[in-house]
Amino acid sequence: MDSPALEISQLSIKFKSNNQKEITAVENVSLNINSNEFVSIIGPSGCGKSTLLRAAAGLERPQFGKIRVDGHIVTHPGADRGMVFQTYTLFPWLTTYENILFSLKKSPLSTPEKEALVNHYIQMIGLEGFENAYPNQLSGGMRQRVAIARALVYQPKILLMDEPFGALDAQTRMSMQELLLDVWDQQRLAVLFVTHDVEEAVILSDRIYVMSNRPGRIKTMIDVELPRPRGLIDLESSPAFLSYKRNLLDLIRQESNFYQKIPLSEKIA
Amino acid sequence: MDSPALEISQLSIKFKSNNQKEITAVENVSLNINSNEFVSIIGPSGCGKSTLLRAAAGLERPQFGKIRVDGHIVTHPGADRGMVFQTYTLFPWLTTYENILFSLKKSPLSTPEKEALVNHYIQMIGLEGFENAYPNQLSGGMRQRVAIARALVYQPKILLMDEPFGALDAQTRMSMQELLLDVWDQQRLAVLFVTHDVEEAVILSDRIYVMSNRPGRIKTMIDVELPRPRGLIDLESSPAFLSYKRNLLDLIRQESNFYQKIPLSEKIA
């Protein structure tokens, strides 16, 4: 098996806006991800990160270029790729347990096998006791954990995550990162992870692609050669980590820095 | 003038939930902020940060305790306190210019004075050329800049900010932080800033209150004695900064860490 788990080549995606103008969301993007590789994409808001991920999932049709999973061209969404969305996408009428079970609908496993699997993941995301809670009864962090479990339980080869921790508070976020790294390591997943948090990208990734402002192209690629397993708290004060972070921040600031110091006028001060 | 700009003492706030149970959102919180002081509150999601801030704005009525501004008890919202909300609160039917002008409705200034003021702030937030754009035509970062300008333009003594940068991307966030520090410095504002981003709190604040999980109490108070002006990028690799950050992260992790490493069962691996 030589072909990469996910191969995106020369991808371009355009949209028609309200007033019929064409917006190029993604332009000529190529990238590969091998199995058991953790790849992040960072870039300013609106640069096309979500669009790229959606295309990989089979939810957007490219105008040009192609996307291959294990060498096969992607045309539709499929159970080989799990996706965690930027917004909450739990089914509000299903409990935690049922939400996770739902994604196993098409699985050939027997019912007891499915149940064991669901219970395992509930335990792993630390939601024992919340099996019968509806999404509205869960906090934002809990919901996102369920969404991750739901995307993992059917054992996709590739996990696509679109700013999954964007809405979480600092401590929940850290726990989620640990959880994710463990799962990734144990299941030998290929992960494509979108974020706008530089620190998060460095902590998690083997490789980081930096995207430019619209039209979204790949501006730079950075290999993160920090040893694994990475202890999150210790990492943050290591010089290597800080240099990656600084490097990325610099790249990003070139992209957009609107603020110029202006002295307040006399009238106001 | 000896009394602090904002004085919160023994504040407790309870809510009735759907099923008539009482939820204590804020319990026995006391804190003071002097003018030209920048104070942050961090804490896990749902711990009562927003509720505390809303009480300071006069939008929630406390069950117990009191809030004083310049020694006077707060009962209603007033133009002495400006507030920037967690969600976008621009008026969608008004342009950038009109949105900022709107908050000057009750100001005794003359029309030309108002116009000059609005134009000044538009320049400061870097939105020249977007004066006539409606909120729907602006990006998230731009909208939040307008919201800040709108809260500043009528020159309140106290600025209450509820996770104002939570939804912004890394680079926009950095620019906004610089902008905010400058304004704060020039206008000698008292700022009460809610965030769940530890780094942000350290960068901006003179003092940080850490809140505990529900019921929201103040757990610790930390004085941040980093020199000002703080160059954002340089700061991040300074040992003092890193030690504050680490300290806070430790405090926060005690509050909630759901994740326990669990090996995946045989069946799954």
Next chain:
Amino acid sequence: APAPEETTKVRIGTQPWIGYGPWWIAKDQGLFEKYGLEAELVDFIEDKEVNAAFASGDMNAANIATHTALKLFSVGLDLKLVLVEDISTSADAILVSNEISSIADLKGKSVAYEEGTTSDLLLNYALTQSGLSLSDISPVPMPASDAGTTLLSGDVQAAVTYEPYISEILKNNDSIKILYKAEERPGLISDVFVVSAKWAQGNEETVRKLLQVWDEALQYYQENPEDARKIIADAVGSAPEDLVTAFDGVQFFDVNENQKALSGDFLTTIQDVAMVSQSIGLFETIPDFSNLIDASYVD
């Protein structure tokens, strides 16, 4: 009549009009059964609904006003007029408030009436007789059921309507009186029994039996007026004492009288009705009515 082995079903469209009363007597007294008929009297509120139901073929027979029969015939409906049921003498009338004393006084006044109905005919006839026309008054069209109410509320000075509304109005207010009654032109306002020609073909015997039922019911009415009037009053939803004037305002026709009418009198009446109908716009040209009347059943 001999007791038949099996019953024939007939659906008859009616309205709550005392002129159709004998049918309810027949129902009450079991006269239909006696003749081996299973009749269903379907009660409608307005003309237009009976018309539509009869036209749709849902009704085998219907009780309708003469001019309605002419109208249905003129639009090409295949129907036969087999019986003149009654003529109105004082059961249709023009009601006015006290200050009006003649038809001529109606000039310039507002008059409530239902267009295309007996009221329309009566009003037009009355106006023509006094040398006036519709353009001399100010017409206020509305359902006959509302016309009296409107007169009571003082919004119009005159209303054309029929029983039982007339009794109801007079009972409620003594500042209102009858100005003009249908008997001024006997037969102008009359009711007939029509059957679907298609259905009648092959059901000649049933039609004949229906007329016998009518005759027998009418006989009962004449012999037991108290009892008969109560049956009818119940059917139209009123109290007998409220309908005394109403009953006095109709003159029923039995089969014998029909033999004479359908071959003489009534033919001229029809021409008169047709003319007034034409003047109110019921039809543009007066059709040839020779195929409408079928007197064979009353022979």
Next chain:
Amino acid sequence: MDQILSVKEKESSESASYRLLDLRSDIPSRIYWSAGGLFFIFIFILWLFLTSLKIVSPLFLPGPEAVWDEFLRQLHEGILLQDASASLYRIMLGWIISTIIAVPIGILMGNFKLFEGMLEPFIDLIRYMPAVAFVPLTILWAGVGNSQKILILFIGTFFQEVLMIMDNVKSVPRELIEVSSTFGLSRFEILRDVILRYAMPGIWDTFRITLGWAWTYLVVAELVAASSGLGYRIMKAQRFLQTESIILGILMIGLMGLITDMIFKFTYRKLFRWLDGKG
């Protein structure tokens, strides 16, 4: 401590008046409900006043006692129950038929732009047409039995219902559909297990509203050749100027409508507990 307590007292007494007059603020449910009750009592007293002092003639507006007597009479004679059940039967049948057809078509229109484009302009044209005007046509088409009455109720509700169900279906967030497709579900499965499940509370609300509208068409439906029913009773009462019977009929229809409305509201809360996270 003393001082703080006094502040607390001041606040709470002040807050009572504050709450009633403040924009959007919640008020104690005690006050909320008694306001409604008091308003009903007010209307009742006004009615009593106008009629008993003969300010309005009883022919125009009968007094409450006349309506009450009429109520007792009809109840006693069994007419009232018979009318109510006849009407309820027609309403339910007309509405159920309308619903059975409206649901699949609404779902098609909400999910497939092709069907929306095909049917919406036509329905838009038809839905403003007055049901009353269809009465003679419905007689011609459906005779004078119950089917004609049900057809009128159908015409009165169907077209609005289809458009509302289309909107309900469209309210399903695109992301929920997309995430389901990443689990490998077929279009039909997504429709059944995701779109319909999500849209169900909205559809239920549409059911409630359209059933309410069906009641307003009852009189028109029972215009023709009915021999019982609340609408029929009203029409009949009109003939004899029995205003008290008209008012009684109108009140009964309003009440029946309110009851069916409340049943749907109640079952809504029971069926869709997940909406407010009460499990």
Next chain:
Amino acid sequence: MDQILSVKEKESSESASYRLLDLRSDIPSRIYWSAGGLFFIFIFILWLFLTSLKIVSPLFLPGPEAVWDEFLRQLHEGILLQDASASLYRIMLGWIISTIIAVPIGILMGNFKLFEGMLEPFIDLIRYMPAVAFVPLTILWAGVGNSQKILILFIGTFFQEVLMIMDNVKSVPRELIEVSSTFGLSRFEILRDVILRYAMPGIWDTFRITLGWAWTYLVVAELVAASSGLGYRIMKAQRFLQTESIILGILMIGLMGLITDMIFKFTYRKLFRWLDGKG
């Protein structure tokens, strides 16, 4: 390069069929509109077919040519325009009066729970009452002039309109009200400058929908003492059994309703450009 191009071609041809059948996917507006046009043509041909082959008697359903002739006749005689304008006048007046009263009450109910609690149960009861049943009562109350017709239109629209406006007002996000209060605005200023401004598009839509409903009440309104109007023409045609005139009247009402609907939709887009950020 060659290979990529071929992929592209394959995709795009495939995507055309994909789009039409896919859940929620947009289709070219060309297809969207022609589907609607074709459906109208289909209905028309069906009508022509049923009538010209005499499958349905002209008394039940007249052919398009008969309706067209009737249209030309009424147009020629000036009746049509006169009817349409008489009806339009009544509809507008009834609806405007209903709106003038419904807007302030709906605003009060949407902003103050006290008013909601007071009026909602009452309106809930009344709104299911059938407008037709009110006809005799309205004559007694308002005579037989235009005011009676307008009263009927009012009864038909007002109660639903109030509840809808209440909901529109309630849709204003609490944060917008709160942020305005931090600028020191009074309750009245917030109401006028924030709540109403925000709720305006919703209220405009309520206007559109309720005006549409007013059209469905036209026939009932023109039942009594009208001597012109589309509803009157239908009633009269019913008595004279002129089915083509009935159909013409119904079509005209549908069309007029559609036109007023479209005017509101159009002005909505013009008035509330800020909604989709087109400036």
